[in-house]
Amino acid sequence: MATSPTPAPPMGWNSWDCFGTTVTETEVLANAAFMAEHLLPYGWNTVVIDIDWSDPTARSHGYNADAPLALDAHGRLVPDVGRFPSSADGAGFGPIAEKIHALGLRLGIHIMRGVPRLATERDCPVLGTTHTVREIADPTNRCEWNPDMDGLDHTHPAAQAYYDSIVALYASWGVDFLKADDMLWPYQAADIEALDSAISRSGRAIELSLSPGRDLSLSRLEHLREHATMWRICDDLWDSWDDVEANFARFARWAPHAGERGWPDGDMLPLGRIGIRAERGEPRDDRLTPAERRTLLSLWIIARSPLMVGGDLPTSDPDTIALLQRPDVLAILTGSSGNREVFREGDLVLWTAAGVDGVRYAAAFNLGSAPLGVALDAGDLDLPSALDGEIEDLWSGEAVATSVVTEQSDTARGVAPGSTAIPVTIEPHGVALLRYSPA
Structure with missing residues (x-):
């Protein structure tokens, strides 16, 4: 396993519920500063930049076909300079990571399974090999819901080299957490193993989160424990009671298996100011009642799920933030057993x-x-x-x-x-x- 056992589930913030594909450097750093000041003392320490950070044409409410993703010469995604100006001149997320680390926090980024279709079209050379992306791409195993990526042909040795190259790049920037998407539905065992191996070879301690978890079977438990820090057990969760209630049955199956060898993940907490430029809904404070917010947090905590808040922290209601600042409640997450x-x-x-x-x-x-x-x-x-x-x-x-x-x-x-x-x-x-x- 690439990542060391973790004594408690990861806790942090993710940009998806509030900013969807469009989050900017300014917004990431504002949430990091808020977390460091108001939430770090309670264990919240990870800031995750979600999907499409390389797309200069990113928009709310969906993805762009044939997006002009920012790539380096080896077909690896790099940040869009327009939204992340500090990434200019090949700096990548290094400058943001430096600022986040200075706050005592960790940086996470979202990645997709496979290789960008744009890299396949350009037939970029795979770093450290004599092969090209077109040789390792598998267009028959593309993501069903995102138009950006080809699958990888893992019978070709350069497929592993490609994953090694992207993780090495992200490790050089100082990334601490990878949210790897399109891994679990359908279950992509070869990609999970290859990405885990790449993390081991990078020489950096990076936690691996796998998504999404629709129809995820307990028969995968040992494989997940061997290769990941956390794994989703549901599809995307939004601010409706129906979404929250559906996870009761899932957590009942998965929570007894949560522990240092890995954490079943009920998805982000759609709390606070969400929908600002998100995939679903208009800008709003979450539509859960106060009782439903406490239920959401209580269930995730007693099931020992990772906690990733989806609302924009600086503009969220203070009463919502106060729910995240309860050491007596969070002690269940970090120090209980037999859940x-x-x-x-x-x-x-x-x-x-x-x-x-x-x-x-x-x-x-x-x-x-x-x-x-x-x-x-x-x-x-x-x-x-x-x-x-x-x-x-x-x-x-x-x-x-x-x-x-x-x-x-x-x-x-x-x-x-x-x-x-x-x-x-x-x-x-x-x-x-x-x-x-x-x-």
């Missing part, structure tokens, strides 16, 4: 996880459109029947009262006599995020 869905019954979904020193976590979600009052059984939370500590709702900061059930009643329905009942009322599409701390 799993315990049950799903009607509109109620219950997750639990273990903390350190006897701490236990639980997230009780209400998928329904009406308030839900329920008494949780301490046994379902893996808590002792007689509690000797305190339970706190981490979002409200309030203590949660408990009682030992002496006989069956409507107020403690489903909790056996002799067990401790934990009554909670959960707002529509909301969550009760609980922490038990022993005395």
